[in-house]
Amino acid sequence: MKCERCGQREATSVFTQTVNGTSKTVHLCSQCAQEQMMGGWFSDFGLGNFMGLSHSGYAPHTSKQCPNCGATLEEIRQTGLVGCAKCYETFAPELSGTIERIHGASAHVGKIPSTSRTAVQLEGRISELKTRLAKAVADQNFEQAAALRDQIRDLEAQNQQDQQGKEKAE
């Protein structure tokens, strides 16, 4: 069997990659395998596949352009990359399905940078977590409840730190 990457040398190894639970097998020659491996440490999961899946969902030619960077949906689909931060707003309706398919979620729950962290945001997050905590307790899911309790404690500590920081600054 010929290598599926270069199509020239004889394939000597099998390369598996699993994306969202589906494994894909590729046969490679030893040189391509090594290059692939070297890249593997850095390479991410190209958007191409995900965008490809939803290709039929797009209008074939849309003239919409990002007012900030000029990117079009067609360009984003081809490269798998958006042009600027504003693109996520501009193309929110077109991208939201893809984003949810990739991550199985649509809302960030991780770190909030201190520069855009306001007490309101933190308090919103804390009350959201408290609702989930009440539900976990009601469901007797104690492992999850303990994890949520930790998260709430961390955020409350963060909130307090921010407040103290502000008082000092003032």
Add this chain to the structure above:
Amino acid sequence: MNAWYQQTAPQQDVVLSTRIRLARNVASLPFGSRLSRDQREQLDTQVQQALETIHLGDNTLSFLRLDDMDPVERQALVEQHEISPDFAKNPDGRLLVLSQDGSISIMVNEEDHLRIQVLHSGLALKEAYELCNRLDDVLDSQLGFAFDRKLGYLTACPTNLGTGLRASVMLHLPGLQQQKLISRLADTVGKLGLTIRGTYGEGSGVVGAVYQLSNQITLGITEKDAMENLENVTAQIIQSEEQARKALAQNQTALEDKLWRSYGVLKNARLLSSEECQQTLSWVRMGVAMKLLPPISYSTLNQLLLNTGSASVCKDQGQLLRPEDRDKVRAAYVRKVLQES
């Protein structure tokens, strides 16, 4: 100063290294491919200025313009996991911030404006994340990263949205590979939101049974949960690998013969191809971990694994040598390191 891969760390019999990477973009600039050469260089300067105040003890930072480096030097950095192949291939206006021990590398003007990376030997997700997080805070306070309340950190590729965190461990799995259990493992970890990748052949490993396990999802999961998940799965894989190694040892004479031959090759070969080097190193590492070979430190084994790539062995010559010459230099380097260890 010792290199990052010479630190002692837990689980080094199976885990070669840990890597934490954060993808970040400056809110006020268009993303990577849409930056002009001038804008790229401006960003390089801003990053350098932002990092001038940070205190890292003796571990000083160097600011390296990729344009000023030899191609072979850049390729060596790829082999040592400091930069991505794409970053090395297109040096135009790109900056690498590299700490003296190599544990910190920040790629400026990669796919995202910044790729902040911390490497650690063995299994050390928490330590690596803490340092990476600190660098993130310092850079954010100076540069202002693109962040959205709903989508989190905004990245050029939507696959990195949210935390922008890719946490990875490099695993050495000769036992599972010999038992042909890797593809089953790939299916299992895929269902747990992780991905494992590597190369393997029928019977013998082409790249020394090295596999990378990393988180796949960055939106809707906290950094802590993503890393805990990775750590838990890693612990299970370590257990399976240890069982697989025990199973291999049932045929003790055959295994010992293989290990000692590999040991002999590394200590005596006059010509050593990259492939043979990685394969024999893999057996020797396993033999040392199983105490079937004389002790060699993981620091030495890591050094040999990371510094024997084609570009790394030619780095001092300033150009890529012909394959035969490369194999000669590689063999000499391996013999010397083993003699001195």
